Amino acid sequence: MDLLGIALAILGAAMAAGWAGAGSAIGVGIAGESGAGVMTEDPGKFGLVLLLQALPGTQGIYGLLIAFFAILKVGLLGGGAEISVNVWQGLAIFFACLPIAVGGYFSAIAQGKTSAACIQMIAKRPEETGKAVILPAMVETYAVLSLLMSIILLNGIKL
Amino acid sequence: MAVAKIAKAEFYIHKSDVDGVLSALQNTGSYEVVPFSSDDESEGPVITHPDFSRVDFLLGETRFLLRFLEPHFVDPISGMARSMGEKEVFSLHQTRDLDSRTDIPALAEDIRKLERRLMEIRSESSQIDSTEILLLSLKNFPYPLELLSTGTEHVRGILGTIPAEQVEPWRRGAESLLGTMGEVYVAPGAEKEKERTVALFFDEAVSQKASELNARHSFNRIEIPPGLQSGVSDELALLGKRRIALAAEEKEILGKSAEAAALWVPTVRALSDYYSVLRDRYSALGSGNATDQVVMLRGWIPESALPEVQKALSVHDSSIELVLSEPGPDDNVPSFIVNPPWCLPFENLTRLYGAPKYGEIDPTPLLAPFFFIFFGMCLGDAGYGLIMIGFFVWFLRKFKRMPTSFRGFFNLFVLSGVSTVVVGALTGSWFGDLVDAFGIFSFLRPLKNSLIILNPMEDPMTFLGLSLALGVVQLLFGLGIAFYDALRKKNYMGAFADTGGWIVFLVGLLLWGGCAGGFLSTGTEPLAKTLTIAGAVILLATQGREKTGFLSKAVSGLLSLYGVTSYLGDVLSYSRLLALGLATSAVGVIINMLAGLAGDIPFIGWILALLLIIGGHIFSIAVNVLGAFVHSLRLQYVEFFSKFYTGGGRVFAPLTYKTSYVSIKKEPVE
Numbered sequence: 001m002d003l004l005g006i007a008l009a010i011l012g013a014a015m016a017a018g019w020a021g022a023g024s025a026i027g028v029g030i031a032g033e034s035g036a037g038v039m040t041e042d043p044g045k046f047g048l049v050l051l052l053q054a055l056p057g058t059q060g061i062y063g064l065l066i067a068f069f070a071i072l073k074v075g076l077l078g079g080g081a082e083i084s085v086n087v088w089q090g091l092a093i094f095f096a097c098l099p100i101a102v103g104g105y106f107s108a109i110a111q112g113k114t115s116a117a118c119i120q121m122i123a124k125r126p127e128e129t130g131k132a133v134i135l136p137a138m139v140e141t142y143a144v145l146s147l148l149m150s151i152i153l154l155n156g157i158k159l
Numbered sequence: 160m161a162v163a164k165i166a167k168a169e170f171y172i173h174k175s176d177v178d179g180v181l182s183a184l185q186n187t188g189s190y191e192v193v194p195f196s197s198d199d200e201s202e203g204p205v206i207t208h209p210d211f212s213r214v215d216f217l218l219g220e221t222r223f224l225l226r227f228l229e230p231h232f233v234d235p236i237s238g239m240a241r242s243m244g245e246k247e248v249f250s251l252h253q254t255r256d257l258d259s260r261t262d263i264p265a266l267a268e269d270i271r272k273l274e275r276r277l278m279e280i281r282s283e284s285s286q287i288d289s290t291e292i293l294l295l296s297l298k299n300f301p302y303p304l305e306l307l308s309t310g311t312e313h314v315r316g317i318l319g320t321i322p323a324e325q326v327e328p329w330r331r332g333a334e335s336l337l338g339t340m341g342e343v344y345v346a347p348g349a350e351k352e353k354e355r356t357v358a359l360f361f362d363e364a365v366s367q368k369a370s371e372l373n374a375r376h377s378f379n380r381i382e383i384p385p386g387l388q389s390g391v392s393d394e395l396a397l398l399g400k401r402r403i404a405l406a407a408e409e410k411e412i413l414g415k416s417a418e419a420a421a422l423w424v425p426t427v428r429a430l431s432d433y434y435s436v437l438r439d440r441y442s443a444l445g446s447g448n449a450t451d452q453v454v455m456l457r458g459w460i461p462e463s464a465l466p467e468v469q470k471a472l473s474v475h476d477s478s479i480e481l482v483l484s485e486p487g488p489d490d491n492v493p494s495f496i497v498n499p500p501w502c503l504p505f506e507n508l509t510r511l512y513g514a515p516k517y518g519e520i521d522p523t524p525l526l527a528p529f530f531f532i533f534f535g536m537c538l539g540d541a542g543y544g545l546i547m548i549g550f551f552v553w554f555l556r557k558f559k560r561m562p563t564s565f566r567g568f569f570n571l572f573v574l575s576g577v578s579t580v581v582v583g584a585l586t587g588s589w590f591g592d593l594v595d596a597f598g599i600f601s602f603l604r605p606l607k608n609s610l611i612i613l614n615p616m617e618d619p620m621t622f623l624g625l626s627l628a629l630g631v632v633q634l635l636f637g638l639g640i641a642f643y644d645a646l647r648k649k650n651y652m653g654a655f656a657d658t659g660g661w662i663v664f665l666v667g668l669l670l671w672g673g674c675a676g677g678f679l680s681t682g683t684e685p686l687a688k689t690l691t692i693a694g695a696v697i698l699l700a701t702q703g704r705e706k707t708g709f710l711s712k713a714v715s716g717l718l719s720l721y722g723v724t725s726y727l728g729d730v731l732s733y734s735r736l737l738a739l740g741l742a743t744s745a746v747g748v749i750i751n752m753l754a755g756l757a758g759d760i761p762f763i764g765w766i767l768a769l770l771l772i773i774g775g776h777i778f779s780i781a782v783n784v785l786g787a788f789v790h791s792l793r794l795q796y797v798e799f800f801s802k803f804y805t806g807g808g809r810v811f812a813p814l815t816y817k818t819s820y821v822s823i824k825k826e827p828v829e
Contacts, residue, residue: 051785058786065745068752130511134796137789141732144790148623148738155619 008090009074012097013067016150020063020104020143027056027112034116038123045122048129052119055136056111059104062147066100069154083159096153103146111139162521163461163495165811169482170456176478177454181440181814182251183471186826188815189464191493192456194446206449208441214434220267221431224423227274231413231420243558243565247425247821254433254823257426266427270419273412280409287398287405290384294395296356299347304387304394306360313363319373319380320354329357329376336372337361356381428820436816436823443814459486459811461495492517495811502527504571507564512796513806520644522804526795529633533794534575536626537787539615539740540747541583542590543780547576560822575788586622586740587611590776591747596755615741616748623737630733630798631669634726637802638662644803656701658802664694665726695720729798735790743783750775 035049070093075083085093118132168190172180184190236245297318306316321329326345333343341361348355357378361369373380387394447456460468465483472479486492494514498506498521505527515521538544551572555561561569583589587607594600594607615622638658645654667690673679674687703715750771758768800806816823 054782054785055789058782061746061782062742065742065749068749069745130508130792133789134793137793138797140790141735141793144735144738145731147742148734151619151738151741152623 002084002086002090005085005087005090006074006076008087009070009085009093010076012094012101013070015094015101016063016070016097016104017060017067018063019101020066020108021060023105023108024057024060024063027059027108027110027115028053030109030112031056031115031119034119038119041123045126048122048126048132049119051129052115052122052132052136055115055133055140056108058140059100059108059111059143062143063100063104066097066147066150066154069151070097073154073157073159085159089157089159092157093154096150096157099146099149099153100143104143107139107143107146111136111143114139162515162517162519162808163463163497165459165486165492165495165517166462166465167484167486167490167492168458168460169484170454170458171480171482172454172456172475173478174449174452174454176475177444180472180475180479181444183475184468185436185440185443185814185816186251187464187468187471188813188825189468190458190460191811191813192443192446192458193491195448195455195457206444206447206454208444210437211441211445214437214441217263218431218434218438220263221427221434224263224267224270224427225431227270228416228420228424228427231417232424233421234424240558243554244560244562244822245558246560246818247429248824249429249433249821250824250826251433251436254429257430258433261426261430263427263430266423270416273416273419277409277412277416280405280412284402284405284409286384287402290387291395291398293381293383294387294391294398297346297391300344300358300391302344302360303389304383304391305389307358308383308385308387310363314360315363315366315369316358316360317369317373317380318356318358318383319378320356321373321376321378323348323353323355325376326355326357329372329378332372332376333359333369336368337365340365341369354379432818432821432823436818439814439817459493461497461811463497486517491809493811494519494521494808496521496523498523504567504574505530507567507571508792508795509806510564510810511792512800512804514808514810515804515806516808519805519808520640520803522795522800525636525640526799529629529799530791530795531574531578532629533736533791534787535578535580535582536629536736537739537791538575538579538743538783539582539586540588540590540743540783541580542588542593542747542776543743543783544576544579544581544583546780547579547784548573551576572784579787582740584610585612586744587614588744588747590772591744591749591751591779593747593751593772596748596751615737616744619737619741622740623734626733626736627730629736630730630794633733633794633799634729634802635662635665637799638665641803652701652704656697656704660694660697660701661722661726662694663690664698664723667691667694668723732798733794735794739783739786739790742786743779746779746783747776750779 031053035053038045038049073083073093074085074090115136118135122129122132170180234241302316305311306314307318310316330343330345333341341359344358344360346356346358359369359373372378443456444454447454449455460483469481472481494517496506496509496514502524506523508526508530509515509521509523535544551569555566555569555573584607587610589603589607594603613621613625638661642654642658642662645651645658667687670679670683670687671691674681674684679687698719699713699716701716702719703712706712706715753775754768754771757771758764760767816825
């Protein structure tokens with residue numbers, strides 16, 4: 001078994017979970033700050049604020065998902081049979097993890113800012129929650145596309 | 160389609176019967192009154208109902224009462240149930256009865272007394288607190304406080320603080336200034352304290368000099384309340400007694416408030432709603448116009464509600480005249496949306512975006528099937544779908560009188576759950592791979608496997624193709640609606656050149672792509688090429704038609720073909736159906752795997768596994784339902800609506816019984 005191949009695959013998984021998670025943490029944090037401000041005026045908006053704050057959190061889940069896919073692929077989970085991964089295959093897995101790592105990180109931050117702005121919007125116009133939920137979802141599209149590409153790439157790697 | 164026809168309705172009502180007519184109209188809940196525009200030349204005097212000021216005043220009083228009493232009220236119906244429509248039902252007769260039996264102003268007066276006394280007690284308590292702190296700092300003060308607060312005939316005393324390093328110079332200054340005519344007191348204090356409490360006693364005759372001395376040593380005076388007369392410890396004891404008395408009185412008042420709340424809150428709530436109903440009615444009158452004998456009202460009635468309104472008004476026939484007309488092009492007509500029951504739950508989605516304008520297409524029935532399928536594909540787990548159905552059906556059964564908009568949403572989620580179960584069963588996802596992951600479910604495997612037609616985890620490309628195909632279908636459907644809409648409005652250029660051109664061009668491109676990819680027989684290739692070229696020619700020829708000059712027309716036409724990229728982007732956007740569907744199943748698989756790993760831990764493993772499965776799947780449902788909802792909605796709003804729908808209409812807002820605490824039932828029209 002080529003250890004460098006495995007190591008590269010793990011690096012990919014770590015980047016996917018780590019960077020996408022970090023982006024979500026920043027995004028949810030930005031939205032939360034805005035939400036706390038709104039709730040000092042009207043604590044009754046907790047439900048709506050929480051909903052909007054949660055939106056930038058999905059990138060972290062996507063990243064985790066790809067990380068699991070990657071380590072499942074090289075047989076590190078579930079105690080299955082050992083799979084031999086050569087350096088090129090490991091590198092391929094590493095590259096396949098990049099879309100969600102990069103896309104997840106930046107889109108989560110951008111989505112956090114949009115969520116924060118939308119939280120301000122529902123502070124004044126709670127009846128427009130529908131629109132306020134859609135605007136952050138526009139940003140998330142690109143995280144979903146990154147996720148999709150990572151899945152397709154991982155799926156395409158033959159071991 | 161489903162934006163109902165509305166008639167412009169003008170009422171001319173004899174003044175003697177205005178009340179009856181208005182209450183009948185309010186009871187039907189089908190007439191929206193609009194104010195006469197200010198530049199109207201038939202502007203008459205503003206009419207105010209004689210009862211308006213009384214009702215307005217009483218409404219204010221009931222709001223005060225509820226603000227004060229509600230925190231003391233133990234509601235037998237929880238706030239949650241209340242917002243789900245569990246309210247007491249009254250008829251207008253009952254509330255009118257209550258109104259005549261209840262003396263709201265007197266009650267408000269009583270309650271105001273309680274409130275005022277409570278405030279006095281609280282301010283006195285806080286005063287006592289600060290005095291007590293002051294007295295504790297003077298614990299060793301040897302003289303009666305009378306010297307400091309009021310003074311005797313000749314002697315004045317002032318208390319204050321000065322910086323610690325000033326104490327000695329100040330004492331010396333005071334002794335040389337006053338000699339035997341005064342006395343200095345310095346409270347004992349720790350070495351490190353920056354400020355010391357001191358007092359100076361002096362004959363009234365030298366008060367001027369004493370103040371100058373104090374000013375030189377940065378003396379900061381502390382006022383002693385004039386009520387303090389005897390020694391410090393006596394005063395402290397008195398304060399303690401007073402505090403106990405106040406606490407007892409406060410408790411008594413709170414008890415009375417709770418009693419009053421239990422006795423009055425239900426009544427006052429009903430009355431508050433009754434007054435606000437009356438106020439709405441009188442405000443409607445205020446938007447009317449009047450002559451000496453006649454009041455004119457202008458507004459809107461949905462045509463479907465006309466017979467009911469006319470029937471309700473039949474008893475007033477002799478004193479009213481109703482003039483109906485078609486809405487004109489300049490009128491700001493409200494939209495009254497009517498939908499068949501099967502797509503009612505989806506109406507909320509249209510409302511979230513913005514109601515259709517009057518005369519426009521209502522997209523509700525058009526988006527309903529797509530949303531239904533998309534939600535199922537995004538969530539795509541039969542187990543999660545079953546839990547959604549169970550949860551929301553239980554809610555719907557528990558709260559039978561839920562307001563319509565809530566009911567719509569809950570029904571929407573039940574339907575979405577159904578679609579999720581179907582998609583989940585067809586793709587073999589039940590709580591992720593719970594059935595395959597744990598041996599105890601092995602008896603379910605044949606059943607599960609018999610339903611599967613496609614497993615997206617193993618064959619994501621087919622599922623992706625399906626998602627994109629659905630996207631193409633919805634986009635072409637949207638263009639088709641735009642085509643129909645333009646025809647309906649007799650905008651033939653818009654129909655055939657704009658949307659028609661695109662439909663032909665896109666269908667041609669798709670067929671061409673199908674041939675090139677080998678999915679279609681080569682026989683269709685000539686047709687595909689013809690359609691593509693025909694569509695392109697139509698667009699080239701027409702898209703620059705607003706420009707002048709041949710060259711700029713041609714360039715605009717050519718540039719418009721670039722719009723094909725936006726269609727490409729739209730179609731690719733539907734790939735989220737695959738991505739989110741996969742994400743749900745994968746999260747489920749991961750949870751099961753973690754539970755499986757935890758299960759290997761000796762002794763407590765099975766508990767951990769169970770906790771992980773339950774907690775993990777609940778988390779997964781919450782996150783993925785939110786995602787599925789938002790993304791299926793976005794596909795409607797961004798990709799689908801952009802083809803034909805703008806929204807921006809005003810929802811029909813009739814004069815009706817708008818209440819916040821109780822519900823007032825409509826009276827049947829005989």
